[in-house]
Amino acid sequence: MGGSIKRYLKFVKPYKWLILLTLVIGIIKFAIPLFMPLLMKIVIDDIIGSTSLSAQEATKQLFYWVGGTMLVFFIVRPPVEYYRQYYAQYVSNKILYDIRENLYSHLQKLSLRYYSNTRAGEVISRVINDVEQTRNFVMIGLMNVWLDLATILIAVGIMLTMDIPLTIVTLLAFPFYGYSVKHFFGKLRILTRKRSQALADVQSYLHERVSGVSVIKSFALEDVEQERFNETNGTFLEKAIDHTRWNAKAFAVVNTITDVAPLLVIGYAGYQVINGNLSVGTMVAFIAFIERVYSPLRRLVNSSTSLTQSFASMDRVFELMEEKYDITDKENAVPLPEINGEIEFDNVSFSYEENGEEVLKGISFKANPGETVAFVGMSGGGKSTIVGLIPRFHDVKNGAVRIDGYDIRDIQVKSLRDQIGIVLQDSILFSDSVKSNILMGKPDATDEEVIAAAVAANAHEFIQELPEGYETTVGERGVKLSGGQKQRIAIARVFLKNPPLLILDEATSALDLESEALIQDSLEVLAHERTTLVVAHRLSTITHADKIFVVDAGEVKEMGTHKELMKREGIYFGLFQVQHI
Incomplete structure (x- = not known):
């Protein structure tokens, strides 16, 4: 006491x-x-x-x-x-x-x-x-x-x-x-x-x-x-x-x-x-x-x-x-300068618990600036864990994650996340107006910038049809909107943020085909000329990727372009065939 x-x-x-x-x-x-x-x-x-x-x-x-x-x-x-x-x-x-x-x-x-x-x-x-x-x-x-x-x-x-x-x-x-x-x-x-x-x-x-x-x-x-x-x-x-x-x-x-x-x-x-x-x-x-x-x-x-x-x-x-912080800035951490977008995983291992089973085992790959890199595989293989390490939602157990040559543990967390845009499968909206939710990407943005971001995300049209337009309250977790509408607002705030590095974690997997098509168009515009890491469930959405990594049981089992992996007739080929029967 x-x-x-x-x-x-x-x-x-x-x-x-x-x-x-x-x-x-x-x-x-x-x-x-x-x-x-x-x-x-x-x-x-x-x-x-x-x-x-x-x-x-x-x-x-x-x-x-x-x-x-x-x-x-x-x-x-x-x-x-x-x-x-x-x-x-x-x-x-x-x-x-x-x-x-x-x-x-x-x-x-x-x-x-x-x-x-x-x-x-x-x-x-x-x-x-x-x-x-x-x-x-x-x-x-x-x-x-x-x-x-x-x-x-x-x-x-x-x-x-x-x-x-x-x-x-x-x-x-x-x-x-x-x-x-x-x-x-x-x-x-x-x-x-x-x-x-x-x-x-x-x-x-x-x-x-x-x-x-x-x-x-x-x-x-x-x-x-x-x-x-x-x-x-x-x-x-x-x-x-x-x-x-x-x-x-x-x-x-x-x-x-x-x-x-x-x-x-x-x-x-x-x-x-x-x-x-x-x-x-x-x-x-x-x-x-x-x-x-x-x-x-x-x-x-x-x-x-x-x-x-x-x-x-x-x-x-x-x-x-007294709860301890898992992710903290080192005493000599430096701010991350504006990045080109080179991502490197160097023999990365990771487990959620200190002495728990390893979820990732010796992951190594490199994404060059402007490339679109996709991760596919069965659920639970470690795909989302890989992309979650980049903004330091967790820290690696062994190995290193580098951005433009910087070990992300040596840079200030805020400066790292400021340059990353993330769209998740279940994007969270807060019980506020549509405008306020988009402004989370850039709180000091003008109304014109908000509208431009919504237009780019194919969201402006449906927002105008809402009872109060951009001032319409979306309800807790966006309950008043459809899944596709929520996702387009989530994409709009990333457009507003305009980050050099983009992470898409199954951003369209829970949507109907019409919504998926609209959102896929928005994502392709968003990914243009910026490094993009995609976790995909539907393989048809990543056939254009510069590199595709097949992740299974925490390891990269295959890598290559869509054509290269199809020719190999391995795990990726099998997954693609199942989805297109």
Whole structure:
């Protein structure tokens, strides 16, 4: 816990003076009501119980004290209350903003391997739910706890000036209170962490199922999915009840202690009044001060529960922040200058896991500037893995990948990816306008450039027919568009980027023949005079390639042009014959 708090305080540090100001204002806010018990004592002992004041003088004194107190409450208290609430919320929101900004920056640097092994819902839960839970550490741990402690100290200080023995009786329950909090809330943190993980599992399950609801409906799996959701939700319920049960025990013990303590005070003070050792006004004031002392104590009990949740969430947030980067720039990495487009694989081996089975085994080939190079073969052979190494989505295990003679591990990742355009089989569109999705290729492009890119991608015509043209929102993952339309928008953003190196990973394999023809025309224009690497499922789309590599079981088994490979009558010939029977 100490490590998490220490890291969290780094986000708090820029706002330390605002927090201090909030504490000062808060102390004023909580100190003002502490005058009420003293007012009771003054009214009872010095005004009502006075034998030296006439009725007129006593009435005048009563209105003087009550009127003055009302002025304080009406004039001083409202602005103090406003600024205390405003600054407390302002600081907590700024800190949460900074943490989420830092987390999002961190998430963008994590490799694809991390995302392939981690559910999206789990990540979202930590960035949204867990970060939000840490607000309690700011609001309670850095502010309210200290304000409650200050309130208790001020109240105890005033009580000591009134009657020391009675004050000691008031504080007799404090040691029992401290022990019970320490005993109960240590385990509560563990239970809270388990509850948070179970909630993240529910969120992850929902995220996946909502994204794939079409599959559930197409297979009529609603009943099966309901049972599975009930299991996941039931696990969360179990963890939540464990947390609630222990929390209830804590409150039962602690609140009993804080409720018994006032009875001791009332009994002792009543005895002293009966025996003439204490005034009625002092007794009434002490009973009022009990509430002022034990209300903060009860809030501290609630604070312990909230802080426990906050600490558990804090651990989960920083656990995510500690995820290591697989792909990083070397200390002496240099920016990649504008490239000609020569690609070389030099005896490259690769495995997705550190000690896992090799997916690529000794791959070597060279693509000259401006050439179109195609990779074909059965699914799972390693084709997509080869092209994924070029933008450093993963790093090679052995060997080297070079661009224009530069080992890509020696150059800055951003400068490398800036010069690569990628079109995937399932191109992702974001729930934004068509224009915004195309602008991802070049965020500062003009409207004219966007339209020109869409025209080149054979997308302009259908975009104009959309309800709001280029401003039409495409829905999550482009759900409002057909597969061919999504793909043409994806190609348009690569046209806009205009990179010297192009990677096409089965860009047309999931499309109908009409869409494929349109997109194939666009891709041929896009590939003109730039180095292009194509992963192809339909061999008819790559017969024009300068070089074709047949990849099987992580190795290059054949290479040559379409004509050369057909003459050889090997693996490529067999694949081509199967597709054209």
